[in-house]
Amino acid sequence: MKPSIPKGTRDFSPTEVAQRNYIFNTIKATFETYGFQPIETPSFENSSTLMGKYGEEGDRLIFKILNSGDYLKKVDEQLLQEKKSNAVTSKISEKALRYDLTVPFARYVVQHQNEITFPFKRYQIQPVWRADRPQKGRFREFYQCDADVVGSTSLLQEVDFVQLYDAVFSKLNLVGTTIKMNNRKILSGIAEVIGAKEKLIDFTVALDKLDKIGKDGVVTEMLGKGITEEAIEKVSPLFSFTGSNSEKLDALANMLQASEEGTKGVEELRFVCNTIQELGLQSASLEIDVTLARGLNYYTGAIFEVAAPKEVKMGSIGGGGRYDDLTGIFGLKDVSGIGISFGLDRIYLVMEELGLFKTVSLPKPKVLFLNFDSENDSIKLKAIQSLRSKNIKSELYPDVAKSNNQQKKQWKYAINRGIEFVVSKVEDNQFLVKDMTQGTQNTCSLDELINTVQ
Numbered sequence: 001m002k003p004s005i006p007k008g009t010r011d012f013s014p015t016e017v018a019q020r021n022y023i024f025n026t027i028k029a030t031f032e033t034y035g036f037q038p039i040e041t042p043s044f045e046n047s048s049t050l051m052g053k054y055g056e057e058g059d060r061l062i063f064k065i066l067n068s069g070d071y072l073k074k075v076d077e078q079l080l081q082e083k084k085s086n087a088v089t090s091k092i093s094e095k096a097l098r099y100d101l102t103v104p105f106a107r108y109v110v111q112h113q114n115e116i117t118f119p120f121k122r123y124q125i126q127p128v129w130r131a132d133r134p135q136k137g138r139f140r141e142f143y144q145c146d147a148d149v150v151g152s153t154s155l156l157q158e159v160d161f162v163q164l165y166d167a168v169f170s171k172l173n174l175v176g177t178t179i180k181m182n183n184r185k186i187l188s189g190i191a192e193v194i195g196a197k198e199k200l201i202d203f204t205v206a207l208d209k210l211d212k213i214g215k216d217g218v219v220t221e222m223l224g225k226g227i228t229e230e231a232i233e234k235v236s237p238l239f240s241f242t243g244s245n246s247e248k249l250d251a252l253a254n255m256l257q258a259s260e261e262g263t264k265g266v267e268e269l270r271f272v273c274n275t276i277q278e279l280g281l282q283s284a285s286l287e288i289d290v291t292l293a294r295g296l297n298y299y300t301g302a303i304f305e306v307a308a309p310k311e312v313k314m315g316s317i318g319g320g321g322r323y324d325d326l327t328g329i330f331g332l333k334d335v336s337g338i339g340i341s342f343g344l345d346r347i348y349l350v351m352e353e354l355g356l357f358k359t360v361s362l363p364k365p366k367v368l369f370l371n372f373d374s375e376n377d378s379i380k381l382k383a384i385q386s387l388r389s390k391n392i393k394s395e396l397y398p399d400v401a402k403s404n405n406q407q408k409k410q411w412k413y414a415i416n417r418g419i420e421f422v423v424s425k426v427e428d429n430q431f432l433v434k435d436m437t438q439g440t441q442n443t444c445s446l447d448e449l450i451n452t453v454q
Contacts, residue, residue, distance in 0.1 A: 008132065008140025014362055020143075020348060022360045023172065024125060027145045027342055030168045031123040034160065036147050039122050041104040047096045053103045053298065053329065055201065061130045063140075064093040097129040101146045102298075102326070102339060109150055109337075110330040118151030118335075125344075138315070139345055146320075148339030150327065158272045158302045158322070161340045162286060163279065165306060165318060168342065170282040173356050176309035177284045177317070182292040183269045184299045184321070186252060189262015190290075193255065194234040196227050203227060207238070208293035215239045238290050245273045248288045268301060300324040304340055308350045317346045361418075364393065366453055368419045369426075370410045371397040376426040383423075383431070383446050392453055421453050 005011065012020065028038075050062055071092040098104050101124045109116065125145045132138055147164065149157050162179055169177045187207070191200045202225035206218050213221070218239070222232055237255075241248060249270050256262030269288065276286050284306075294303050301322030308314040320340030327335045351357055367387055369380045380396055387394040401407040414422045414436065425432035431449050434441040444452065 006140070008134035008138075010139070010141075016348075018362045019351075019357045019360050020344065022357070023344055023347055023351070024143075024145070026171050027168055027344075028123070028125065030164060030171065031147050033167075034121075034147070034164050036121045036123040039105075039108060039124055040126060041098070041101070041108055041124070043127070044095050044097050045104055045107070047094055049107050049330075050096050050099055050103060054099060055205070057205070058099060061132055062099050063097040063129045063131050064089055065095040065097065067092055067094055099130060100128055101126060101144050101341070102148070102323070105146070105148055105339075106323075106326045106337070107330055109335070110327055110332045113332060119149050120151055121147070121149045123147045136314075136349070143344040145342040145344055146339055148337055150335055150337040152338075153324070153336045155268055155271050156275075157338050158268075159275045159279070161304065161320070161338065162272065162276050162281075165304075165340065166281045166284040169284055169306075172347070172351065173283075174309065174347070174351065174354075175283040176311075178307040179284050179286050180289040180292050180305045180307060181269065181272065181286060182289055182303045183265035184293075184301055184303060185261045185265025186256065186269065186290065187265075187293055189256040189259035189265055190235060190238070192259045192262065194231040196231045199225060199227050204293035207235075207291050210239065210291040241290050245286070245288045248290065249273065252290065265301075272302070294319055294321065298323040298326050302338065308346070309354070312350050312353050314346055314350055317343045317350060319343075364417050365395045365419055366392055367394040367421045367423065367449075368414050368417075369394070369396045369423045370401070370407075370414075371399060372401045372407055372410075372424065374400050379426050379429060380423075383426075383449070386446060387450065387453070390450055390454065392450070421449075423449075 031038075044065055047062075047064065051059055054062075075091045105122065105124065109120065123146060125143065127141055127143050129141050132140060134140060147161070149160075162181070165177075165179050169175075184204075187204050188197075188200055191197050191203050196203055203222065206221040206225065206227075209221070210218050219232055223229070237251075241251070243251070249266055253263065253266045256266060273286065273288065289305070292303055292305055294305060299321040301324060303321040304319055305316045306318035308317050318341060320338070322336070322338040324336045325333075326337055327333075367384075369384065371380075377396075384394045384396055397410050397413065399406075401410055411422075420436055422434045422436055423431050424434060430443050430445065432441065432443050433449060433452070435452075
């Protein structure tokens with residue numbers, strides 16, 4: 001039987017790993033420039049930590065882990081016969097693979113609150129899992145690169161995150177990204193003024209799908225959730241909301257003047273937009289998108305989503321927002337938080353399509369010692385030890401060449417890996433070195449070899 005991997009997962013070649021590490025390292029360096037500290041959490045959590053935190057749709061996408069041993073032992077026979085899957089699942093699975101990094105982070109903050117200095121700025125780069133339908137840019141196993149701040153309500157954090165997104169995409173030469181921004185208070189205010197306050201979650205989940213299913217699809221979904229035709233008619237201007245950020249804010253301020261919460265949302269968004277306009281961005285643009293809801297239940301203020309450059313058809317490559325009460329679900333009240341995430345896998349696909357990986361090279365030795373005889377192995381190994389002590393990447397081809405064809409194979413290995421200097425012969429502590437870039441060859445001592453390659 002031919003081996004295979006599960007749908008929605010991938011193997012990565014050395015080239016792909018090097019390119020992904022290039023993105024990881026760029027994001028990590030920028031996080032640290034902005035004052036964030038790294039943490040890590042387990043790949044799986046107790047189911048009670050994750051379930052109920054992502055809404056009904058999110059709960060369905062959580063990978064459950066079967067209990068060890070005879071996991072059916074505790075299940076009532078009647079439950080099995082009635083095929084009540086949700087009830088059975090809670091009996092046979094107590095743990096689950098993490099769905100994102102934000103809820104585990106909230107759990108971490110509550111557990112370690114006495115060790116943390118607030119405001120706490122953390123970053124985390126780890127894989128997450130979702131039982132989603134695989135498609136381009138959507139995988140069942142993928143990395144998230146998150147940065148969060150907990151313990152501060154200042155809107156300067158929102159400004160900082162917009163700048164952080166811009167800084168990373170500038171370093172990756174990913175010009176033309178759009179940082180879309182909204183505020184959950186604005187969505188609450190809209191739901192309030194159209195008389196659908198009790199349907200806020202249904203309203204926002206449907207509105208968030210506007211770019212995927214269009215106006216008619218959103219209207220159909222809202223009607224299906226019990227939102228009245230009159231309410232939908234009041235909100236219809238949002239389906240084609242245009243103008244500059246300033247014009248959109250003025251229109252929203254007018255629309256939401258009867259809602260205290262909605263008005264506050266407009267003021268918060270105006271502060272961020274005005275501050276960013278004053279500071280300027282390098283390669284991204286900031287755009288208000290009132291349909292942006294990101295169907296997760298825990299956002300309470302700012303909402304972010306990053307769109308790839310228009311020439312690439314791709315879903316969002318980043319997102320996040322403010323979650324003033326997230327740690328409250330684990331018993332720690334009144335700790336405000338805000339965070340963003342980079343979609344590494346989608347960023348990779350975008351950069352690949354735009355040809356932005358040309359400067360990324362594979363890890364490889366700078367010096368390769370060919371192995372045409374074993375007489376001087378100790379001299380070669382000592383030379384390699386000296387080179388490595390100077391941080392010069394070096395290696396000895398492991399197998400001795402016993403024929404001309406095997407010698408050619410070693411030269412081909414050096415060419416295929418793009419190795420810069422090749423030592424083909426060692427005699428009397430003298431090294432015959434070929435500069436593969438220049439095509440020149442000369443004999444030198446070890447000190448001269450080190451000076452040459454340095």
